[in-house]
Amino acid sequence: MKEIIAVVRMNRTNATKKALIESGAAGFTALKVMGRGKLVEDKGVIAARKANMMELAIGEDAKEAEQLIDGFLDGQRLFPRRMFHVIAKNQDVDQIVQAIMNANRTENKVGDGKIFVLPIAEVVRIRTAERNEVAL
Amino acid sequence: MYLIKAVVRPEKRDEVLYELTSAGFNAATVVDVVGRGKQKGIKIGNIVYDEIPKVMIIMAVKDADKDDIVSVIMRAAKTSEKGAFGDGKIFVSPLEEAYTVSTGAKEL
Numbered sequence: 001m002k003e004i005i006a007v008v009r010m011n012r013t014n015a016t017k018k019a020l021i022e023s024g025a026a027g028f029t030a031l032k033v034m035g036r037g038k039l040v041e042d043k044g045v046i047a048a049r050k051a052n053m054m055e056l057a058i059g060e061d062a063k064e065a066e067q068l069i070d071g072f073l074d075g076q077r078l079f080p081r082r083m084f085h086v087i088a089k090n091q092d093v094d095q096i097v098q099a100i101m102n103a104n105r106t107e108n109k110v111g112d113g114k115i116f117v118l119p120i121a122e123v124v125r126i127r128t129a130e131r132n133e134v135a136l
Numbered sequence: 137m138y139l140i141k142a143v144v145r146p147e148k149r150d151e152v153l154y155e156l157t158s159a160g161f162n163a164a165t166v167v168d169v170v171g172r173g174k175q176k177g178i179k180i181g182n183i184v185y186d187e188i189p190k191v192m193i194i195m196a197v198k199d200a201d202k203d204d205i206v207s208v209i210m211r212a213a214k215t216s217e218k219g220a221f222g223d224g225k226i227f228v229s230p231l232e233e234a235y236t237v238s239t240g241a242k243e244l
Contacts, residue, residue, distance in 0.1 A: 002232070005139075007165055033194075035165035039157075076157060078166055097235055104237045112237035114163075114244075116196055118139060119232060 001120040001133065002093050004086045007035055008104045008113040013082045015103040020084075023099035024092060027136075029085040034078035037111065045109045046073045081113065087120055089133060137231040137244065138202050142193045143171065144213040144224040149191045155212040156195075161205055163244075165194040175221050190224065196234055196244055 008016050013030070020028055040046055050069055057065035071077065088096055097115055104112055125135035144152055149166065156164060170187040177186030197205055206226055213224050234244045 008237070031167060033165050033167045035163075037163045039162045075162060078153075081165070083165065083167070093233075097233075101235060101237050101240055105240070106238070109238055114196065115233075115235040115237065116139060116231055117233035118229060 001123060001136070002088055002090060003118045003120045004084075004088060004093065004096055004100075005116040005118065006084045006086070006100050006104075006113065007033065007081050007115075008084065008100070009106075009111070010080050010082055012104050016082070016084060016100055019099040019103035020086065020096065023096045025086050025088050025096050027086070031083045031085075033081050033083045035081045036078050037075055037114070039075045040073065040110060049073060049108070075110070079111070087123060087136060089136060093117060137199065137234060138197050139229050139231040140193075140195045140197055140202070140205060140209075141227045141229070142195075142209045142213070142224065143169065143190045143226075144193065144209070145215070145222065146189055146191050148213050148215075148224075149193075152193060152209055152212040155208050156205070159204065159208045161195070161197070161201065161208070163195065167192045167194065173222070173225070178222075188222065196231055198244060202228065 006016070020026065050073060053069045054065065057069070086096060097117070100115055106112055123132055123135045124130070142152070146168070153164060153166070156162070169190050169192045171190055172186040172188060177184050177188060193209070195205060206228070209226055215223055233242060235242055
């Protein structure tokens with residue numbers, strides 16, 4: 001058995017839930033978390049969005065606005081994300097990971113999230129005390 | 137790869153995150169949690185507080201970076217030279233696979 005931890009955008013929560021049902025893993029635990037990723041080293045990736053935001057800031061102090069937008073896009077700040085914990089059988093893991101990735105990919109190039117797969121030693125269903133795969 | 141879960145004092149959150157960025161490890165997920173440790177909470181007068189607020193910092197790291205990151209967190213999260221009860225714990229568990237959603241690549 002494996003635990004799949006996926007950190008995704010807040011507004012993709014529903015798409016992710018749907019993808020989980022379709023890939024055969026209806027049960028999950030979700031948390032609200034704050035997160036950040038790697039620092040953006042290649043500024044070209046965020047150039048288009050930066051230009052967009054600079055246009056919105058017309059009329060304001062350009063230097064101050066640029067500083068603010070840079071701080072927003074370069075990855076040092078924490079942003080709200082949804083963290084899903086899904087426990088699955090070994091053979092279902094690839095399918096579920098693919099489904100989550102398809103539901104969460106956007107055009108933004110950064111900030112789409114990460115998926116981690118960890119080993120799980122034992123599962124117990126409290127109601128019946130069943131163990132391992134039958135308890136999933 | 138490893139998944140590091142560090143439980144630290146809420147007031148140390150920004151310091152730990154800043155130190156991690158300075159050391160070159162930016163990626164992290166932060167959750168507010170409550171918990172108690174070996175001391176069974178804090179007893180003030182007759183009241184026992186056993187749901188003490190903490191912050192959990194979750195990081196997925198490469199094998200080679202694990203020890204560096206643990207020592208950075210340890211240094212930043214300590215409240216004094218000696219440390220004190222309630223400074224937190226760091227847990228390290230094995231991580232089998234990691235995927236980046238934007239590229240679909242099987243890497244951190």
